[in-house]
Amino acid sequence: IGYIFRKGEKKQKEEALNSLPENLSKLHRDGYIHIHDLDAYGLTYNCLTFNINNKFPYYEYKNLSQQRKILKLFNFYKELFIKMGNEQSGGEAFANFDIDTANILTNLGVKNSKTNLSLIKECISELMYWCNEAHDRMGMVSYYVTLNIGLADTQYSYQICEITLDAFSELPSEVFKPNIVFKVKRGVNLEETSPNYPLLKKALECSSKKMIPTYLLCDSKPNINIDPKVLAIMGCRTRVVDNIFGEKGAIGRGNITNISINLPRLGLESVNENAENKYELFKEKWLGIAKQSTKILLDRYNRLIKLESEDFQTNRKYNLWIEDFESDETLEHIFRHGTLSIGFIGLSEAIEILTGEKFYLSDNSMNMAYDFVKFMRSYTDECVKKYNLNFSLLATSGELISHRFCDIDSKLYEHSIFNKGYYTNSFHVDVDSMLSGFEKISKEARFHELANGGCITYIELGEAPIGNHEGLEEYVKYAIEKGVHYLGFNFPLDICNECHFTGLLDKCDNCGSIDIKRIRRVSGYLEILDQFTKGKYLEANNRKLNYYDNSYRRC
Secondary structure, three states: OHHHHHHHHHHHHHHHHHOOOHHHHHHHHOOOEEEOOHHHOOOOOOOEEOOOOOOOOHHHHOOOOHHHHHHHHHHHHHHHHHHHHOOOOOOEEEOOHHHHHHHHHHHOOOOOOHHHHHHHHHHHHHHHHHHHHOOOEOOOEOOOEEEEEOOOOOHHHHHHHHHHHHHHHHOOOOOOOOEEEEEEOOOOOOOOOOOOHHHHHHHHHHHHHHOOOEEEEOOOOOOOOOOHHHOOOEOOOEOOOOOOOOOOOOEOEOEEEEEEEEHHHHHHHHHHOOOOOHHHHHHHHHHHHHHHHHHHHHHHHHHHOOOOHHHHHHHHHHOOOOOOOOOOOOOHHHHOOOEEEEEEEOHHHHHHHHHOOOHHHOHHHHHHHHHHHHHHHHHHHHHHHHHOOEEEEEEOOOOOOHHHHHHHHHOOOOOHHHHHOOOOOOOOOOOOOOOOHHHHHHHHHHHHOOOOOEOOEEEEOOOOOOOOHHHHHHHHHHHHHHOOOEEEEEOOEEEEOOOOOEEOOOOOOOOOOOOEEEEEEOOOOEEEHHHOOHHHHHHHHHOOOOOOOHHHHHO
């Protein structure tokens, strides 16, 4: 089945490219841009945060016992992930998994008794196992599931959040999905005196073992004026908030599509043309590519809204988007709420090409980098007004393109940036920068407000910080102060396949086996290192730790 999928996927991608004007398809083929999810072009959208409470099928639970209702609910979740995973091309998320699950169970008459909570925990554990074991999405891949938690507002939702964290923490290290995002909010869980602080502490303890959860910082500058309950992370970093057609927030909304632009290519072209002002030429070149990319995004959107509601049967049955699929003759009223994103990769390399220095080591280069990202954001803001659609700027993870772009460009130009074999994600500082964790946060934080389509900052740790969740909490609080929207922690997680011993292993310290499974963060999700794309594999092996500098924290 996997072979059939790959063969069909390749053919579908080629047909999609061939359906575009040659000048547009050539941009993708030549490596100026990457059109993501090409196999889904004109057939579906990218990702969605479920409006789970809109049309929940309570009638199906009538006359069931409380235990049967619990079992049926989590089976419903799994079936929903399966059906939606094959009805769209990307991730699927709950904005408030703890709150929503508690509300549904309450409406079903399921009490938060000790017996019921024990069964709920078993069901959550089983769902997590399934997220790791199921590889039948489109015949061969797993489902991209994200659970946002942390803002529990009742005893029941507090208990659901608690057992979700406990379940994930207690499962073996081999269980590294789904992606769990903990929302951090003053007055709710940030301070020691806040009601949900024990949940934040539990989340940090879990992260110190398994790199999950990651942290959505609701009081940072990009998020402070938005109701935290409508904030959510979709997949590895997608952010959906602003909406010119209605209320802000992620619930019932998603990303329609995104295109990423190869910044180092444009930098290389600019310096090789011996222009008087290389930076201004660089911006001109980007603007030309962005305008062409916008044509592709609009073409894809216009094809999507011409489809029938019958093409989205699960969406239609449960009204998972913000509006009813049946309330209009066309789907434009649904998908206008989604985002069209222009992404970018390789800001670090592009600025190095233009200036000869790493952007994060020089104030002048840092200011240039910031000015350029601001320039890109101003363009997407103009597109919102011009086309009356929700355009956004995405800080691309680069999972599929970090090596693809680098490989294409290295055949056209000579430069030291090609030596490592990949381009750096979005606006990130280089993974081998060896900056302190606090300094890395400070350098990247200013870009978070500009990348309104999604972004993340990672801190690279040398080993699992088990027993030092207080240090992670300091990073979280510092990131909020500096304006980081979304924060994660990385460290090597190695598992012996023979005896399941974990640690940082060349060979197993317990049994001596060299059969080691290495789990790393590829973008936002965790994956097995051997399954990384070439660029991400090279990047992972080049990562250096961001050390803890207490003097920097006090400053």
